[in-house]
Amino acid sequence: MVVKVYGPAYASPKRVIVCLIEKQIEFETAPVDLIKGEHRNPEYLKLQPFGALPVIQDGDFTLYESRAIIRYYAEKYRSQGTELLGKTIEERGLVEQWLEVEAHNYHPPIYEMTVQLLFASKLGLSVDEKLVKKSEEKLGKVLDVYEERLSKSNYLAGDFFSLADLSHLPFTQYLVGPMEKEYMIRDRKHVSAWWDDISNRPSWKKVLELY
């Protein structure tokens, strides 16, 4: 029996999938169609009561919130695949810090832009241009702090790739791709180099191939 990951077509589940590939953990996926509202079905809500993606089932163990899932697997499979938590407790502290930054500072504006620019039309809603502008400004300010940080270290938590960098992959892929805002990354020299590095990891390329 392998880990089952729900909702692979979408961004947050891809956080989990890229982590599982880095840790060389076998998995399977189960589709969930957000446009059809399948995340609001009673069967899905039994697994994830907030109706969000992803959720995983690993035998009897059910877990949701993508950043909780990646922490769990990075810890449980510490001894195989890529080390994603740093080597010391202090390095892990910095990984946690930048994971929190991604969750609280990076994610809200980029998520808002995703909903407005990529999903509004699919849901029959009009784009809120004012909200897009505000979100883009917020994201720009966050990227300025990243630019400063990445001028001092190769990756966010230090000179090692970690969950903190990995967590940025799915939504940033939307940003430089279908949202057509690649300039936000390219206009920042160190962010640009960092993005090239992390998005060219074989694990991420595999995720994009498969889903």
Place this chain on the structure above:
Amino acid sequence: MVVKVYGPAYASPKRVILCLVEKEIEFETVPVDLIKGEQRSPEYLKLQPFGELPVIQDGDFILYAIMRYYAEKYRSQGTELLGKTIEERGLVEQWLEVEAHNYNPAIYELTIQLLFSSKFGRPVDEKLVKESDEKLGKTLDVYEERLSKSKYLAGDFFSLADLSHIPFTHYLVGPMGRQHMIRDRKHVSAWWDDISNRPSWKKVLELCKTPFG
């Protein structure tokens, strides 16, 4: 040299302080006045470049995502806050993320609108308050269901996940006058009584006054 915690008057730093008290770790505090904008001073931004509270200094080590670090580093002393097994820790992380993504955004917005708008000379956005009340209510409904099945969020053990809720919920039932949101939900109510009466939280309230008395 002890851990220095910045901004003890405010809610997010109280999460850290509560964790340090539970783990029996010595600390000192440094005031930061948000109304005066001290979190935007160049000296503060050197420590926390996003201009947010809290940040800690532990010798040379500066960190601004703090509870997990101390709960892990001091695993063998004080209260166990991460569960006993890797699976229990997974559930702690899950509910910490739920707090961060489902609970905190709504309750934080209510805090800004109802408790801080006047201090910043801004009018209250009633529409935003209504939306946030609704969001928070829906989240609390899920909590009610969860807590009807287990004593605490991650299982039958107190953890960082429960702890993380305390500072802002204290505002909710106190100065925000929304105690009914907790009391109208039987299991949430029992859980709140349990966690808010921990000696550690009572100690934090004694040591670190909120801006609202």
